[in-house]
Amino acid sequence: MTTMENPTASGSGNAATDKFKGERVSSDTSPERVAAIVKDLFAAFNKIVHEHEVTYDEYRVLKQWMIDVGEYGEWPLWLDVFLEHEIEEVHYDRNRLAGTKGSIEGPYYVPNSPKLPSKCTMPMREKDKVAPALVFKGQVTDLDGNGLPGATVELWHADEDGYYSQFAPGIPEWNLRGTVEVDENGRFEITTLEPAPYRIPTDGPTGWFVESYGGHPWRPAHLHLMVKAPGKRAITTQLYFKGGEWVEDDVAAAVKPELLLDPQPNEDGVAEVTYNFVLDPEA
Ligand code: BEZ
Numbered sequence: 160m161t162t163m164e165n166p167t168a169s170g171s172g173n174a175a176t177d178k179f180k181g182e183r184v185s186s187d188t189s190p191e192r193v194a195a196i197v198k199d200l201f202a203a204f205n206k207i208v209h210e211h212e213v214t215y216d217e218y219r220v221l222k223q224w225m226i227d228v229g230e231y232g233e234w235p236l237w238l239d240v241f242l243e244h245e246i247e248e249v250h251y252d253r254n255r256l257a258g259t260k261g262s263i264e265g266p267y268y269v270p271n272s273p274k275l276p277s278k279c280t281m282p283m284r285e286k287d288k289v290a291p292a293l294v295f296k297g298q299v300t301d302l303d304g305n306g307l308p309g310a311t312v313e314l315w316h317a318d319e320d321g322y323y324s325q326f327a328p329g330i331p332e333w334n335l336r337g338t339v340e341v342d343e344n345g346r347f348e349i350t351t352l353e354p355a356p357y358r359i360p361t362d363g364p365t366g367w368f369v370e371s372y373g374g375h376p377w378r379p380a381h382l383h384l385m386v387k388a389p390g391k392r393a394i395t396t397q398l399y400f401k402g403g404e405w406v407e408d409d410v411a412a413a414v415k416p417e418l419l420l421d422p423q424p425n426e427d428g429v430a431e432v433t434y435n436f437v438l439d440p441e442a
Pocket residue numbers: 236239240263264265266267357359378411
């Protein structure tokens with residue numbers, strides 16, 4: 160049971176599934192393309208089954224586990240941990256993008272977070288302030304370095320216990336979520352908290368899966384961002400912290416060298432870092 164003190168895998172999983180189901184996604188993939196993908200998918204399955212001589216017991220365990228993933232609502236979680244990084248890289252490469260690198264969105268994005276001015280503090284509780292403050296500033300530009308007024312920087316991240324608002328009980332709806340409207344030069348300055356490393360839920364089928372092969376469930380500390388500007392391609396990315404725990408061994412394989420921050424104390428002794436976002440033109 161999910162309670163204020165007791166967030167569970169099935170609680171956050173089902174919240175992520177409900178949010179995703181609400182989007183009713185579609186794709187205009189042609190039947191020929193589907194056929195080509197399905198053919199290769201089954202060829203890969205068949206190869207694995209033969210090479211590893213997969214047994215009936217193993218097949219039944221897989222069936223049971225897949226049912227469990229559905230019942231815990233963990234398909235968005237499992238897919239975003241193990242598959243999304245590859246989809247994201249292909250997206251960047253196939254569109255020949257030149258701007259800031261993307262990273263995975265993960266299952267915990269919520270659109271329409273409260274608008275905040277270019278210089279702002281993220282919505283947070285008193286209790287969140289046990290984490291050190293972080294001043295995160297920068298500019299949104301086009302490929303030629305021109306500032307983009309009208310851009311927005313959506314930021315969301317986990318609290319000091321590793322929970323995301325709207326996906327764990329007892330957290331205010333928009334805690335550590337905001338849509339920052341940049342100034343006339345495309346600049347922003349956000350005061351937030353230094354996030355901690357994040358552990359994907361271990362008490363559900365994604366956690367059991369990781370345990371089954373002796374893996375670990377950790378992601379490095381990260382900020383999630385979605386940056387948009389009129390006439391430009393939106394980017395979804397994450398920023399990580401140089402030298403941070405799990406940066407070299409992210410369970411979701413989503414860290415890139417271009418996405419590392421290295422905050423330094425400012426004159427008030429607060430960790431501060433500048434990161435500029437460069438947006439490609441709209442397709
Ligand atoms: C995250 O970044 O919060 C995340 C990414 C993939 C799966 C689960 C969480």
